[in-house]
Amino acid sequence: MGKKIFSGVQPTGNLHLGNYLGAIKNFVDLNNDLDNECVFCVVDLHAITVNQDPKELRNNIRETVATFIASGIDPEKSIIFNQSKVSAHSEAAWILSCVARMGWLNRMTQFKEKAGNDKEKASVGLYSYPVLMAADILLYETTHVPVGDDQKQHLELCRDIAQKFNNDFKFEDFFKVPEPLIQKEFSRIMSLKDGSKKMSKSESSDLSRINLTDDKDQIINKIKKAKTDTLPLPETVAELEKRPEAKNLIGIYSSLANKNLEKSIKEFSGKNFSEFKEKLSQALVEKIIPISTEIKKLLNEKEYLDTILLKGCEKADKIASKKVNKIHEIVGF
Numbered sequence: 001m002g003k004k005i006f007s008g009v010q011p012t013g014n015l016h017l018g019n020y021l022g023a024i025k026n027f028v029d030l031n032n033d034l035d036n037e038c039v040f041c042v043v044d045l046h047a048i049t050v051n052q053d054p055k056e057l058r059n060n061i062r063e064t065v066a067t068f069i070a071s072g073i074d075p076e077k078s079i080i081f082n083q084s085k086v087s088a089h090s091e092a093a094w095i096l097s098c099v100a101r102m103g104w105l106n107r108m109t110q111f112k113e114k115a116g117n118d119k120e121k122a123s124v125g126l127y128s129y130p131v132l133m134a135a136d137i138l139l140y141e142t143t144h145v146p147v148g149d150d151q152k153q154h155l156e157l158c159r160d161i162a163q164k165f166n167n168d169f170k171f172e173d174f175f176k177v178p179e180p181l182i183q184k185e186f187s188r189i190m191s192l193k194d195g196s197k198k199m200s201k202s203e204s205s206d207l208s209r210i211n212l213t214d215d216k217d218q219i220i221n222k223i224k225k226a227k228t229d230t231l232p233l234p235e236t237v238a239e240l241e242k243r244p245e246a247k248n249l250i251g252i253y254s255s256l257a258n259k260n261l262e263k264s265i266k267e268f269s270g271k272n273f274s275e276f277k278e279k280l281s282q283a284l285v286e287k288i289i290p291i292s293t294e295i296k297k298l299l300n301e302k303e304y305l306d307t308i309l310l311k312g313c314e315k316a317d318k319i320a321s322k323k324v325n326k327i328h329e330i331v332g333f
C-alpha cells in the first residue's frame with residue numbers, strides 16, 4: 001500500500017544543501033513512487049515565528065515552490081501549497097494547543113536553541129510552533145513524514161498530541177499516528193565552518209552552507225574554504241568519530257553519490273583533502289547547478305508558480321477543511 005506523505009519547508013530564504021539532502025531529496029523519491037500520495041507545504045505561518053520582511057517573504061514563498069519543482073517534485077502528482085492560505089491549519093493548531101501540555105513543549109530543544117538566552121523576547125509563535133506542525137501533519141491522515149534529523153523531537157510531540165486527542169475524546173484512530181521518515185545516514189548535514197553545528201539558513205556566514213542557488217564558482221570556493229583537519233583522510237569509519245568536519249564532508253559526498261560511508265572512505269583513504277575536495281566540488285556542481293539553473297528560470301515565471309500554489313491550495317483545502325469540520329464535531333462546537 002502507498003504512503004500518505006506530508007512535509008513542509010519554511011520560506012525563509014537561502015535553502016541549502018542540508019534542506020536538500022536531509023529532506024527535499026527524499027520528497028522527490030517519495031513523489032516518484034506512484035503509490036504514494038504526497039503533500040508538500042510551504043510553511044509560511046512557521047516562517048513568521050521570527051521577523052520576516054513582507055516583500056522578501058513573498059519572494060521566498062515562490063522560491064521555495066521553485067526549489068521543489070527544480071529538484072524534481074511534480075506538481076501534477078503531488079500537492080504543493082502554502083500553509084497560510086488553508087485556514088484549517090491555524091484553526092486546528094488552536095484546538096491542538098489545548099490538547100498539548102506545557103511540559104511537553106518545555107522540552108523542545110529547537111525552541112531553546114532558537115530563542116537563545118533571551119527567551120522573554122521570543123515570540124509565542126516560536127514556542128508553540130511544534131503544535132502548528134502537528135496540526136499540519138494530522139489534517140492530512142499522514143502516515144509518513146520525511147524530515148531531517150533536527151525535526152525528530154517535533155514529530156514525537158505530534159505523535160503524542162494525536163494519541164492524547166484520540167484518548168481524550170475516546171475516538172480511536174481519529175488521528176493517524178504518523179511515522180517519521182528520517183534517513184539512517186546523512187540526516188543532519190553540518191556547517192562547512194564548524195562540524196558541530198547544523199548547516200542552517202540563519203547562520204550569518206554564507207561560507208557555512210551551499211545554497212541551492214549558488215553558482216559553480218561559489219560552490220568550488222566554499223568547498224575550498226571548508227574547515228578540515230591536518231590529517232589525511234581516514235581508513236575506517238570509526239576514525240571519523242573524532243573528526244566532525246571530515247565526517248561531514250565525506251557524508252555529503254556519500255549522500256550525493258548514493259554510497260555508504262565505508263565505500264567513500266575506501267575511495268579516498270590515505271589521500272589528502274585537496275584531492276577529495278576536488279571530487280566533492282565536482283559532485284556538488286553536478287547535482288546543484290541543474291537545480292540552481294532551473295530555480296532561476298522558474299523565478300521569472302511568477303504566474304506559473306502562483307498558479308501551482310493556487311491549485312495546490314484548492315486541493316489541500318478540500319482535505320483539511322473536511323478534517324477540521326470533524327474536529328469541531330468531536331470537541332463539541
Ligand code: AQP
Nearest residue numbers: 009010018019022023147148187188189199200201202
Ligand atoms: N542541516 C540540515 N541537515 C539535514 N536536514 C536539514 N533540514 C534543515 N536543515 C538541515 C531539514 O530541512 C527541512 C526543512 O527545514 P526548514 O527550512 O523548514 O527549517 P529548519 O530545519 O529550521 O531549517 P534551517 O536551515 O535550520 O533554518 P534556520 O536557520 O531558520 O533554523 C526539514 O525537514 C529539516 O529537518
